[in-house]
Amino acid sequence: MPTEKIYDTQPHKYDFTANVLSCEQKEGGFEVTLDKTAFFHEGGGQECDTGKIGDARVSYVYEKDGTVYHVCDKAASGEALCSVDAAPRFSRMQNHSAEHIVSGIIHSLFGYDNVGFHLGDDRVTLDINGKLGKDDIERVELLANEAVWKNLPVRVKYISPDETEKTEYRYKKEIEGRIRVVTIEGVDSCACCAPHVERTGEIGMIKLVDPMNYKGGTRVFMLAGDKAFADYSERYRQTREISVMLSAKQGEICDAVRRLAAELEKEKAALSEKKKEIASYIVKEAVQTSGEKIIFVSDLDGGSIRRVVNACVERDGALCALFSLSARGGYDYMISGGGIDLRALAQDINKSFDARGGGNAQAISGHINDTEDAIRSYFAQRTDKRDN
Ligand SMILES: [Zn+2]
Known part of the structure; x- marks a missing residue:
């Protein structure tokens, strides 16, 4: 029986009560199914959620034929209070929704697709199957942040296979059964199984960094939400430290380093002369x-x-x-x-x-x-x- 997914309509509901339908001891632990769940199973480039079902710790979640299996360290039964680890889950939602915005904008501007999405611990990797220059990426980045500032609604809808032809969305594949389409109003529609933020304003900020040529296309890294904030904080800390070391204003540290490098070159040349003198x-x-x-x-x-x-x-x-x-x-x-x-x-x-x-x-x-x-x-x- 398919498990009801709470995050389809309530992505911020991390604590919930559910009935344990089955609990089977397997090699990796106890596999628990519930009548409904807020736990996301892994998929689509995103890791699964972790948390608790009653006293049992949930370390892994997967889906098979519509049923969500929660791998726990203990057995569970009856009606259970459940909780998803909220901080990592919210971070993943921020970054995954940001990825949809960026990929959607790239698709509508250039017709390229994101062919490799990986949501890592400190940043997200996007592999685009077309060449994007520095100006293109800056343009995408600005439009993506404008979509965040507009605080657009993010909606989840299931469509039946016969509706796919008349529905516009990215990532169209032959899938049996109904298809889950995530739509960010005016920006993107994409087939996706993962939980997303309710409104784009929750993403906070989107930053695209370190683009490179990759397999004939472009690989670019993305930081959004809490990851963008952590990155800004760390960069600010380093910039401030460097500006103190150089006795230069934070906005002028590049010029200060250039001056220092030129002085160092001069000193190196003088030292080399001295060494020759010493040698003779x-x-x-x-x-x-x-x-x-x-x-x-x-x-x-x-x-x-x-x-x-x-x-x-x-x-x-x-x-x-x-x-x-x-x-x-x-x-x-x-x-x-x-x-x-x-x-x-x-x-x-x-x-x-x-x-x-x-x-x-x-x-x-x-x-x-x-x-x-x-x-x-x-x-x-x-x-x-x-x-x-
Ligand atoms: Zn997705």
């Missing part, structure tokens, strides 16, 4: 002495490290190991010279320091996450070993 100073110092060199410096870039090591090795061919303190901690290194196959040394360093490094017989490089003392003592021991 280190080279001058290092080539004064002959023999094996273990040099520690702070924060030299890869190019400068190579210049120093190559200059030292060129002087007398002795081994030169340069360790540059890295911003991520530990030391970047390059080792060359000494007339030995350095690949074995790289392997030994990797083993001794749990490090990453390698190269060829003439030059090795890598990263060691340890202290200068530990690295110096490793090389001191190596010298001892070689002397023996």
Whole structure:
């Protein structure tokens, strides 16, 4: 027997009394049917409602042949006080009704259809089977919000299969039995099984964000109702924090960041020059002495490290190991010279320091996450070993 759906006429009735018609223990829990229900079963891109039937917790709801099954953690019987978790359900109604408005406007302006609707936790995904530019999306967004401001009624009507031909609505498919059509006056009519707000004013606001090309059409994300409010609040919090950090008015943070980025570029260029100077100073110092060199410096870039090591090795061919303190901690290194196959040394360093490094017989490089003392003592021991 088909279950009477309370949300067809009273979408905001979350608490209701119903008679338990059957309760069957199955693998996933107790499956309860009622003479009428306010619980929405999942479908049409929307999750099912949760809530309570008497003392039993309803975790899943589905429909089969017109009957709604409530999957509960306990058995239920007789006349039961039931309640649907109102906040998530209202949020879904806000966002689903908003989706109908947006899809309806896109359909009437461009003739495109929404071919993929997903109502996620933080936003709604819409896949439109046609290309929409930035201006198109802004136009749709404005018209959608105007439909909200007009506080239009949303009506649910069942039509019989022989009425489908003479009725205009989106999402026409061959469906057996009567068809539920949700109409937003002057904006959209669409076949849909889900509960919707009573009037569009309840949606509050509709925002379309992050459009992208997708499978030859357009994917766009939508925030409406409580999700739009949560998003605005979070963006406001971040904007305010950034404006304080930049000492700039909230409306001028982009200009402030651009100025900062330009200054940073200048500073980076100056720093790079300084590093080159330091590198040539280190080279001058290092080539004064002959023999094996273990040099520690702070924060030299890869190019400068190579210049120093190559200059030292060129002087007398002795081994030169340069360790540059890295911003991520530990030391970047390059080792060359000494007339030995350095690949074995790289392997030994990797083993001794749990490090990453390698190269060829003439030059090795890598990263060691340890202290200068530990690295110096490793090389001191190596010298001892070689002397023996
Ligand atoms: Zn729908």
